[in-house]
Amino acid sequence: MKILKKGQQGGMVNFFIGILVVVIIAVGAVIPTVQDVITNSTLTGTSKTLLLLVPLLLVVVVIIAIVGGITSRG
Numbered sequence: 001m002k003i004l005k006k007g008q009q010g011g012m013v014n015f016f017i018g019i020l021v022v023v024i025i026a027v028g029a030v031i032p033t034v035q036d037v038i039t040n041s042t043l044t045g046t047s048k049t050l051l052l053l054v055p056l057l058l059v060v061v062v063i064i065a066i067v068g069g070i071t072s073r074g
Contacts, residue, residue: 019066026062031055
């Protein structure tokens with residue numbers, strides 16, 4: 001187990017606070033807004049099917065960013 005110095009601990013705390021902020025904003029504001037706009041759109045067929053994947057892709061991007069940030073700190 002790696003022992004962190006004082007400055008490194010503060011960096012990790014700031015990193016996890018940043019992750020929490022991004023997740024809260026994404027889950028609380030961005031994804032519901034995108035879903036509402038897609039639901040109220042007049043598109044049909046393939047266009048609507050592709051647009052319905054946008055919220056899923058946003059979640060995947062957030063997860064990849066979190067994992068990438070965690071692994072780059074190690």
